[in-house]
Amino acid sequence: MMTDCKLCSLEEYLKLIEHEEITYAQPHKPAIPGHVLMIPKQHMQIIEQIPDEDFGKMMVQANKISMALFESLQAQGTNIIIQNGISAGQKDPHVCVHVIPRREEDGLNFLWVPKTLNEEEMSTIELRIKENLTVQLKPKEVEPPKPEKVTDDYLLKQLHRIP
Amino acid sequence: MADMSPEQVEELKEKLKNMSPEELREFQKKQCIFCHIVAGRAQAKKVYEDEHCIGILDINPANPGHVLLLPKEHYAIMPQIPEKEIMHLGITAKKLSHALLRALHADGTNIFIANGVVAGQKAQHFMIHIIPRKEHDEVGIDIPEKLLSKQQLQQVKQHILPSIMKSLGIQAAKREEAGKEPVEQVTPKEQIAVPAPRHEPREVVIEETPRKAQPKAAKKEQPKKVQTKDEDVTLDDIADLLGGS
Numbered sequence: 001m002m003t004d005c006k007l008c009s010l011e012e013y014l015k016l017i018e019h020e021e022i023t024y025a026q027p028h029k030p031a032i033p034g035h036v037l038m039i040p041k042q043h044m045q046i047i048e049q050i051p052d053e054d055f056g057k058m059m060v061q062a063n064k065i066s067m068a069l070f071e072s073l074q075a076q077g078t079n080i081i082i083q084n085g086i087s088a089g090q091k092d093p094h095v096c097v098h099v100i101p102r103r104e105e106d107g108l109n110f111l112w113v114p115k116t117l118n119e120e121e122m123s124t125i126e127l128r129i130k131e132n133l134t135v136q137l138k139p140k141e142v143e144p145p146k147p148e149k150v151t152d153d154y155l156l157k158q159l160h161r162i163p
Numbered sequence: 164m165a166d167m168s169p170e171q172v173e174e175l176k177e178k179l180k181n182m183s184p185e186e187l188r189e190f191q192k193k194q195c196i197f198c199h200i201v202a203g204r205a206q207a208k209k210v211y212e213d214e215h216c217i218g219i220l221d222i223n224p225a226n227p228g229h230v231l232l233l234p235k236e237h238y239a240i241m242p243q244i245p246e247k248e249i250m251h252l253g254i255t256a257k258k259l260s261h262a263l264l265r266a267l268h269a270d271g272t273n274i275f276i277a278n279g280v281v282a283g284q285k286a287q288h289f290m291i292h293i294i295p296r297k298e299h300d301e302v303g304i305d306i307p308e309k310l311l312s313k314q315q316l317q318q319v320k321q322h323i324l325p326s327i328m329k330s331l332g333i334q335a336a337k338r339e340e341a342g343k344e345p346v347e348q349v350t351p352k353e354q355i356a357v358p359a360p361r362h363e364p365r366e367v368v369i370e371e372t373p374r375k376a377q378p379k380a381a382k383k384e385q386p387k388k389v390q391t392k393d394e395d396v397t398l399d400d401i402a403d404l405l406g407g408s
Binding site: 014016017019026028029031033034036046047048050052053055056057058059060061062063064065066067068071072073076078079080081082083084086088089100103104106108109111113114115117121122123125128129130131132133 | 208209210211220221222223224225226227228230241242244246249250251252253254256257258259260261262263264265266267269270271272273274275276277278279280281282283284294296297298300302303304305306307308309310311313315316317319320322323324325326327328329330331333
């Protein structure tokens with residue numbers, strides 16, 4: 001636990017319940033009433049630090065929260081959003097998953113304006129991602145380091161300027 | 164499909180009206196562009212594929228490198244997907260996010276899911292968006308903040324917590340201990356409007372979501388004024404949200 005982390009201390013959040021490795025809470029400043037935050041109890045800054053299985057499980061739980069919001073608020077839709085890194089809108093250096101109930105004319109809009117790319121640009125990007133995935137998905141002989149040890153990870157350097 | 168004669172359109176409408184929900188689902192699969200992509204009948208820039216899902220580049224990207232992760236099976240929304248598959252999709256989304264950070268030197272990523280038209284879902288095939296982000300790229304996925312009072316938050320909590328506990332299986336576990344039947348999982352899929360298939364008559368949507376789907380109370384309580392982002396949330400708004408009870 002990091003004492004100066006708002007998501008570790010739950011300052012500015014109203015706790016709903018703790019279940020397994022996750023705390024479920026409402027932000028004091030929600031996008032809309034019913035906005036639920038899923039906060040892993042362990043302090044991790046970005047999703048790349050979470051073990052695969054745990055992250056998969058988080059998505060399963062996010063779906064359960066989304067279903068609960070459909071049921072209890074008669075939501076007509078839900079958004080599940082992760083802001084991974086400050087450039088992606090992340091406000092605190094602690095991973096969290098937003099589950100937001102939606103209804104018509106609720107004043108929210110998360111949609112982006114599409115960018116136009118030509119065929120060549122698309123192909124270049126396709127290739128770069130594919131190459132990276134091939135490297136990443138190669139079976140590793142060495143166990144990846146435990147999450148708490150990767151503080152000087154390359155990716156963390158990428159996500160500089162996290163407050 | 165696009166160049167059907169008026170007679171053919173009428174014929175199709177009639178056919179759709181008489182379909183059972185299962186037949187409609189089959190029909191939707193046939194109409195779904197993403198199912199065609201999965202089957203290799205339509206083109207896409209595929210960056211990832213395994214037994215259960217594929218990752219393709221969005222042709223209308225929020226940013227260059229915007230990936231859509233799709234289950235191969237046709238599901239309209241997340242509550243329809245089996246847990247095991249969600250787990251796999253989640254793990255794959257994480258891998259793709261990692262790849263975008265490294266391959267495109269992104270500063271961050273957004274993982275974005277929309278369930279239902281009102282949430283911004285555009286296709287009728289469930290997907291997870293993985294969007295690489297750079298500083299000041301002006302992709303509008305910011306989550307607005309409106310201050311609620313402690314009392315308002317407590318009110319919302321009381322309303323949603325029982326459903327959340329039930330959904331997470333917390334109550335169910337307690338009941339099992341007491342030797343009772345576990346609580347049945349409620350899947351609210353009927354009440355969510357799914358985007359209409361591209362070239363299909365609108366009627367399909369109405370047929371696909373049963374009449375009982377929209378609770379009357381929810382419709383009545385629809386706020387009349389559109390809330391702007393700057394406005395404070397009032398108790399009335401909460402009452403609107405909690406309207407169904």
